Amino acid sequence: xxxxxxxxxxxxGTVTPKxxxxxxxxxxxxxxxxxxxxxxxxxxxxxxxxxxxxxxxMRRLDAVFEGGRLSNRGPxxxxxxxxxxxxTGVKHCIAMCNGTVALEIGARALGLADEVIVPAxxxxxxxxxxxxxxxxxxxxxxxxxxxxxxxxxxEALITPRTTGIxxxxxxGRPAPVAELEAIAERRGLRLMFDAAHAFGCGPAGHMIGGxxxxxxxxxxxxxxINTAEGGAVVTNDDDLARRVRLMQNxxxxxxxxxxxxxxxxxxxxxxxxxGLSSLEHLEEWLAVNRRNRxxxxxxxxxxxxxxxxxxxxxxxxxxxxxxxxxxxxxxGISRDHLVNALRAENVLARRYFYPGCHNMEPYRSQPPAxxxxxxxxxEVCRRVMVLPTGTAVSRSDIARMGRLVARVVAKxxxxxxxxxxxx
Ligand SMILES: *Cc1c(COP(=O)(O)O)cnc(C)c1O
Numbered sequence: 001x002x003x004x005x006x007x008x009x010x011x012x013g014t015v016t017p018k019x020x021x022x023x024x025x026x027x028x029x030x031x032x033x034x035x036x037x038x039x040x041x042x043x044x045x046x047x048x049x050x051x052x053x054x055x056x057x058m059r060r061l062d063a064v065f066e067g068g069r070l071s072n073r074g075p076x077x078x079x080x081x082x083x084x085x086x087x088t089g090v091k092h093c094i095a096m097c098n099g100t101v102a103l104e105i106g107a108r109a110l111g112l113a114d115e116v117i118v119p120a121x122x123x124x125x126x127x128x129x130x131x132x133x134x135x136x137x138x139x140x141x142x143x144x145x146x147x148x149x150x151x152x153x154x155e156a157l158i159t160p161r162t163t164g165i166x167x168x169x170x171x172g173r174p175a176p177v178a179e180l181e182a183i184a185e186r187r188g189l190r191l192m193f194d195a196a197h198a199f200g201c202g203p204a205g206h207m208i209g210g211x212x213x214x215x216x217x218x219x220x221x222x223x224x225i226n227t228a229e230g231g232a233v234v235t236n237d238d239d240l241a242r243r244v245r246l247m248q249n250x251x252x253x254x255x256x257x258x259x260x261x262x263x264x265x266x267x268x269x270x271x272x273x274x275g276l277s278s279l280e281h282l283e284e285w286l287a288v289n290r291r292n293r294x295x296x297x298x299x300x301x302x303x304x305x306x307x308x309x310x311x312x313x314x315x316x317x318x319x320x321x322x323x324x325x326x327x328x329x330x331x332g333i334s335r336d337h338l339v340n341a342l343r344a345e346n347v348l349a350r351r352y353f354y355p356g357c358h359n360m361e362p363y364r365s366q367p368p369a370x371x372x373x374x375x376x377x378x379e380v381c382r383r384v385m386v387l388p389t390g391t392a393v394s395r396s397d398i399a400r401m402g403r404l405v406a407r408v409v410a411k412x413x414x415x416x417x418x419x420x421x422x423x
Pocket of ligand 1: 101125194197218220
């Protein structure tokens with residue numbers, strides 16, 4: 001195969017020198033996969049970081065060094081936490097070093113143990129965070145229409161060993177919160193939401209974050225609002241908030257007093273400075289993502305077999321992912337071949353969250369008796385293609401990328417033949 005599909009994009013946070021873009025329009029000449037030159041000189045990534053105004057950021061960073069308090073809940077961490085509580089309308093926010101540690105601390109603070117029900121169609125951190133704590137993730141199938149946990153299927157997996165449910169607001173699309181809360185209540189289970197994709201979804205003051213016992217955000221470089229590395233636990237439960245706060249700081253309750261087992265999950269003040277500068281762009285970046293999504297919708301409207309996922313009202317989404325589903329029969333080309341052909345053009349589309357956590361180690365080697373039963377997850381894993389957006393991508397980029405998708409689909413047979421010959 002001439003095209004690598006599983007390399008991560010070059011570390012999204014690193015500064016790479018920008019080669020001069022090749023200005024040749026994408027519409028002439030052969031597709032790269034058929035021997036032409038790539039349409040884009042500089043790769044267009046999924047998850048390129050949204051970078052805030054550097055001048056105000058530098059002033060904040062100066063202030064951190066000036067103040068001499070680089071971590072241990074410095075002033076910017078406090079303000080960042082306060083702003084997250086205001087935006088989400090949730091009572092407590094505990095800023096964390098990353099989303100994965102936030103999930104781990106959340107799981108411990110909730111007393112999760114034995115078995116926890118979780119989707120397999122998610123980033124592997126959702127499952128790993130549980131397993132790292134000695135908890136067995138029990139993978140549940142999703143609703144193929146929403147890509148989120150299917151409550152009826154959750155109920156069927158509950159056993160006497162089940163202690164909780166971890167649901168994901170995949171792509172920022174709200175999971176069925178009310179239904180899951182009802183199940184958790186009825187069956188005496190704890191409920192945590194992995195809201196890594198969902199920061200900024202919903203109306204200001206009432207954004208996603210208040211569901212279940214607690215929710216977890218990620219502020220990783222690839223996410224909508226980033227602190228390079230970062231995350232947060234948000235909860236309306238005073239006692240949980242206190243325990244999470246204790247666990248993230250070694251269990252310290254006084255200068256020389258440790259009253260519980262803890263770890264280091266703290267966000268540092270430099271990261272919080274990046275977060276605060278980013279929050280100043282919240283409305284602007286939401287507007288960019290919305291504009292980009294509309295451009296993708298226009299560009300793909302006439303392409304057979306390639307459908308954009310759609311839900312809710314545009315003002316309640318953060319649109320950080322452009323999620324398309326490829327129907328191989330209608331498109332006349334498989335999702336994998338389409339993705340490979342785009343990658344050859346330097347349009348670095350991704351097959352998120354292929355192949356599903358259940359097909360990754362250590363879970364793949366340790367299926368339950370009878371194996372994992374996840375037909376909808378398998379199907380969605382075969383169809384989804386995530387396309388570049390964010391502030392690093394322009395509307396004209398999207399128009400060009402859209403024309404490329406159309407051309408690859410139109411030449412589906414030739415592209416398929418070229419890729420299969422090389423495999
Ligand atoms: C990014 C992500 C995480 C992990 O967050 P980090 O901040 O990178 O540790 C967890 N769950 C999902 C669904 C994610 O996309």
